[in-house]
Amino acid sequence: MADRDNKVMVGALMLLAGGIIGAGVALLYAPQSGQKTRKDxxxxxxxxxxKGEEALEAVEDFTEQVTDMAEAMGDRAAEILDRGKDMAYGAKKNLLKALEDGEARLTKERTRLAKMIG
Structure with a gap:
C-alpha cells in the first residue's frame, strides 16, 4: 500500500516539475513581451x-420567430377545427334531412302499394 502511495506521489511531483520546466522554457522562447500578450x-x-453577444441576439430573434410561428399555427389550427365542426354539423343536418325525405317517400310508396294490393 505504501509502495503504491509512493508511486502516486512521485508521479504527481514529476508532473508538477514538468509543468514548471515547460512554463520556464515557454517564457524563454516567447516571441513577444508579457504586456503585448496581455493586450492580445x-x-x-x-x-x-x-461575437457571443451577437450569437445570443440571433438565438433570441430565432426563438421569438419560432414562438410567433407556433402561435400563428395554433390560431390557424383553431380556425380549421371550427370550420370542420361547422362543415360536419352541416353534413349531419343534410344527412338527417335526406333520411327523413327517404322515410317519407317509403311511407308514401308503402301506402300506395297497400291501396293497390288491397
Whole structure:
C-alpha cells in the first residue's frame, strides 16, 4: 500500500516539475513581451464577448420567430377545427334531412302499394 502511495506521489511531483520546466522554457522562447500578450488576450476576449453577444441576439430573434410561428399555427389550427365542426354539423343536418325525405317517400310508396294490393 505504501509502495503504491509512493508511486502516486512521485508521479504527481514529476508532473508538477514538468509543468514548471515547460512554463520556464515557454517564457524563454516567447516571441513577444508579457504586456503585448496581455493586450492580445484582452482584444481576443473582447472580440469573443462581442461575437457571443451577437450569437445570443440571433438565438433570441430565432426563438421569438419560432414562438410567433407556433402561435400563428395554433390560431390557424383553431380556425380549421371550427370550420370542420361547422362543415360536419352541416353534413349531419343534410344527412338527417335526406333520411327523413327517404322515410317519407317509403311511407308514401308503402301506402300506395297497400291501396293497390288491397
Amino acid at each position: 488576450i484582452s482584444r481576443y476576449a473582447k472580440k469573443a464577448r462581442r
